[in-house]
Amino acid sequence: MREDDSNWFARWEDELPSPDKLMPITQTLITPDLALAFDIRNSTNSSAAAAVVAAASNSLHQNQPVPPPPPPLPTSSGLPSPNHNNGNPSLATSQHNLSEFAAKSSAELGSGTGGNESARTLKRPRLVWTPQLHKRFVDAVAHLGIKNAVPKTIMQLMSVDGLTRENVASHLQKFRLYLKRMQGLSSGGGGGGGVGSWVGLVLMMWRVKMMWRVRFYFCWVISG
């Protein structure tokens, strides 16, 4: 029995969700609709993939089929939960380059002509919203909550180097548009508040995050 216990613990520890494994779950809850909405293709008709590849080849960087670096999201500040900070110790405040998300970075492209790092005021290559980048966007929105989910704060929370407020704003516009449409397709509503639609989904995403926090906390407690 004791051996079983140790085995159980080993297995339990082994099955602990790593940041890498956590992603798919969040995605699963969001993707079926979101992925469809944003037309995120996986492999077959991958115009997005093609774009990414094109961008990669354009910036003479190797194309990564598998996204290795789990994107740590900065600390959550505007959350409606002022309780404990977070059950996720791996969260860190670090800037991420667009190249990490397989998107173009003006800095890399401009290395030949201008070498101008001050991307503002300069025309940067159009941003490619890769699934990963979009995931980060969604996470940021979920973290911020409805109140603070404005382009500026979202951009700050995403902390992706090279990402402009306009990028986020335009994407957020599209995002809301989709959520709105999604609500319209939903049963019977139709009459609900216009803004109230995407609020619900964001709330749901937030709940999912809290769920995982609780799980982590629980694991911490029973393991101690």
Next chain:
DNA sequence: AGCAAAATAT
């Protein structure tokens, strides 16, 4: 900030 439409790039 937000929205919609036009413009432009892929």
Next chain:
DNA sequence: TATATTTTGC
């Protein structure tokens, strides 16, 4: 040609 992203005007 169609779609994705940006720009523009309000």
